[in-house]
Amino acid sequence: MPKNKSHSGASKRFKVTGSGKVLRERAGKRHLLEHKSSRLTRRLTGNAEMAPGDAKKIKKLLGQ
Numbered sequence: 293m294p295k296n297k298s299h300s301g302a303s304k305r306f307k308v309t310g311s312g313k314v315l316r317e318r319a320g321k322r323h324l325l326e327h328k329s330s331r332l333t334r335r336l337t338g339n340a341e342m343a344p345g346d347a348k349k350i351k352k353l354l355g356q
Contacts, residue, residue, distance in 0.1 A: 299353035306350050314342040314350050
């Protein structure tokens with residue numbers, strides 16, 4: 293059996309931790325930031341953990 297290729301789009305967007313959790317960036321912090329409050333943009337900083345159901349799909353795309 294040949295190896296499965298990982299989904300290149302998913303590999304750029306998600307990261308799997310050592311314990312197997314899937315991390316993602318929060319949406320809404322790329323553009324049009326001028327009208328968003330500083331409070332909101334601070335809240336959108338950092339990584340978030342994927343929901344368990346979605347994490348299962350993402351791991352499949354990443355070949356795990």
